[in-house]
Amino acid sequence: MFSSLRVRNYRLYASGQVVSLIGVWMQRVAQDWLVLELSNGSPVALGVAAALQFLPTLVLSLWAGVLADRLDKRKLLVGLETGLGLCGLTLGLLDVTGVAQLWQVYVLCLLLGMVSAVETPVRQSFVVEMVGRDQLTNAVALNSMTFNLARMVGPAIAGVLITVVGTGWVFLINAATFVGVIGGLLLMNPAQLHRSPPVPRRKGQLREGLRYVRRRADLVTVMVLVFFVSTFGLNFYVTLAVVARNVFGGEADAYGFLSTMLAVGTLTGATLAARRSSKGKPRVSLMLGGALAFGVLEAVAGLMPSLWAVGVALVPVGAAMMTFTTTANATVQLAVSPAMRGRVMGLYMLVFLGGNPVGGPLMGWLAENFTGRSPLVVGGLVAVLTALIAGFVLARRGGLRLPTWPWTRLRVIPRR
Numbered sequence: 001m002f003s004s005l006r007v008r009n010y011r012l013y014a015s016g017q018v019v020s021l022i023g024v025w026m027q028r029v030a031q032d033w034l035v036l037e038l039s040n041g042s043p044v045a046l047g048v049a050a051a052l053q054f055l056p057t058l059v060l061s062l063w064a065g066v067l068a069d070r071l072d073k074r075k076l077l078v079g080l081e082t083g084l085g086l087c088g089l090t091l092g093l094l095d096v097t098g099v100a101q102l103w104q105v106y107v108l109c110l111l112l113g114m115v116s117a118v119e120t121p122v123r124q125s126f127v128v129e130m131v132g133r134d135q136l137t138n139a140v141a142l143n144s145m146t147f148n149l150a151r152m153v154g155p156a157i158a159g160v161l162i163t164v165v166g167t168g169w170v171f172l173i174n175a176a177t178f179v180g181v182i183g184g185l186l187l188m189n190p191a192q193l194h195r196s197p198p199v200p201r202r203k204g205q206l207r208e209g210l211r212y213v214r215r216r217a218d219l220v221t222v223m224v225l226v227f228f229v230s231t232f233g234l235n236f237y238v239t240l241a242v243v244a245r246n247v248f249g250g251e252a253d254a255y256g257f258l259s260t261m262l263a264v265g266t267l268t269g270a271t272l273a274a275r276r277s278s279k280g281k282p283r284v285s286l287m288l289g290g291a292l293a294f295g296v297l298e299a300v301a302g303l304m305p306s307l308w309a310v311g312v313a314l315v316p317v318g319a320a321m322m323t324f325t326t327t328a329n330a331t332v333q334l335a336v337s338p339a340m341r342g343r344v345m346g347l348y349m350l351v352f353l354g355g356n357p358v359g360g361p362l363m364g365w366l367a368e369n370f371t372g373r374s375p376l377v378v379g380g381l382v383a384v385l386t387a388l389i390a391g392f393v394l395a396r397r398g399g400l401r402l403p404t405w406p407w408t409r410l411r412v413i414p415r416r
Contacts, residue, residue: 004139009188010130016184017146020081023177025154026161027088029259030170031105032241033162033252034095038102043242043372045102047364050238052106053113054356057349060117065125065346066206067118069199069339073126078185080119085178087112092171100168120353121346128333128341132194137330144270144326152263159256196338209343212336219335219344222287223351225390226328229291231355232382233298234321235363236262239375242364247372248307261311265318272319273326287331288391290324295383302376 004010032046039045067076091108094100131139161170199205213219240262244255297320301313329348336344363375 002142004131004135004142007131007135007192009192010139012184012187013130013181014142014146014184016181017143018150019180020177021147021150022154022157023088023174024084025150025259025263026158026170027091027174029155029158029252029256030162030167030174031091031109033255034100034167035102035105036241036245037167038100038105041245043238043246043364043367044361045364046241047238047361049106049109050235050356050360051358053109053116054353054360056110056113056117057120057353057356060114061121061350061353062206062209062343062346064118064121064349065209065343068122068125068342068346069205070201070342073122073129074185074188074190074193076122077119077126078182080115080122081178081182081185083115084112084119085175085182087115088171088178089175092168092175095166095168095171097168117349117353121342121349124329124333124345124349125342128338129193129195130188133334136333140330140333141270141273141326144273144322145267147266147270149263149267152260152267155256155259155263159253162252162256196341199339199342206343209340209347212340213344213347216335219332221390221394222328222332223348225287225291225386226325226348227351227355228386229294229324229383230352231359232362233295233379235356235359235375235379238360238363239367239372239379242367242372242375243310244307246367248310250307254307257307258311258314262314262318265315265320266322267318268315269319269322270326273322283327284331284394287324287327288387288394290320290327291383291387291390294320294324295380295385295387297380298383299377299380302373302380 005014031049035046035049036042087108091100091105094104094108127139127143128136158170161173213223236259240258241255244250244258248254250257294317297313297317301310301317304310304313332344332348333341363379366374366378
């Protein structure tokens with residue numbers, strides 16, 4: 001289950017990520033709460049902040065994939081992680097000194113999104129260089145465990161700190177945590193990385209990557225499914241804050257509670273994914289089943305009658321979410337050639353995050369004009385519908401045989 005940690009470079013990376021990601025999740029909670037305070041509790045303002053943070057993904061993630069194929073990923077990540085830390089430091093100083101305004105938060109959300117749009121595809125494609133192809137599925141699952149361990153601890157810490165010392169100090173603490181991940185990258189042994197030859201600079205490399213994906217029906221299906229589930233279903237940065245404050249009248253600790261309960265589920269799902277990684281490549285049936293289960297469970301969570309009931313319902317939601325996302329990520333990375341991995345992962349992160357500029361404001365609009373529960377219900381129903389359509393498309397075009405019941409027995413039958 002922890003086989004990737006035998007690799008020294010990956011151990012350095014993972015240990016730095018634990019520290020840094022706790023700070024990142026603390027900042028996310030503090031940022032959402034600061035936006036709500038500066039906007040008098042407006043869900044639309046929260047959606048706008050989320051949209052600005054994810055909008056650069058639409059423009060930069062594909063080019064980031066090209067850079068990942070051309071340049072030294074480790075050195076590139078050192079510079080990008082430094083930029084992320086500086087964004088947190090600036091926001092913290094503005095907030096602590098009492099001069100923070102909503103437009104300043106918006107600007108920093110945009111800057112943070114610009115750096116993240118480049119950093120994410122580079123980081124995703126760097127994993128295989130640390131551990132090699134044989135350990136990739138395990139490393140992706142362990143990355144999810146690290147991410148969700150931080151997701152469980154970070155919001156809980158942030159909820160307490162916001163109540164005690166305010167949001168500003170949370171941002172400053174996050175800035176300090178980037179020392180961990182930068183230090184881990186600098187201490188790596190470059191000679192032990194599984195690097196593929198860098199792709200020479202030439203015209204048309206971005207279009208070449210898009211053509212490569214377009215010719216692969218399996219990749220296109222995964223990308224479309226990921227886009228719809230992520231855009232409409234994975235809007236918890238908007239929905240949980242709205243549910244905590246506007247539906248149940250809670251404070252920052254209530255938001256932290258919901259985020260932590262979701263993280264308990266995602267950590268559980270990532271742990272199960274790490275255990276499954278020893279059994280071979282991820283299955284298409286598991287990806288589709290994860291998306292379908294996530295949609296059903298999210299819609300159910302949106303109908304729960306109390307804050308505690310929503311929190312309990314979010315645990316299986318998180319487990320299903322991680323089953324889907326880790327399987328989809330590993331499926332894409334193992335299906336592509338090393339020379340194309342950076343560009344394909346750039347496109348993957350575009351569809352995974354690029355819909356948030358649409359989904360964030362839309363979920364905020366639904367919450368403001370209907371009910372704070374509606375984003376969870378609508379997002380879950382969209383995920384269910386998309387998973388069903390993807391399953392039937394694969395059955396018709398990709399040779400996926402669909403038995404009457406159960407869904408978990410889907411098998412890929414090669415064409416003759």
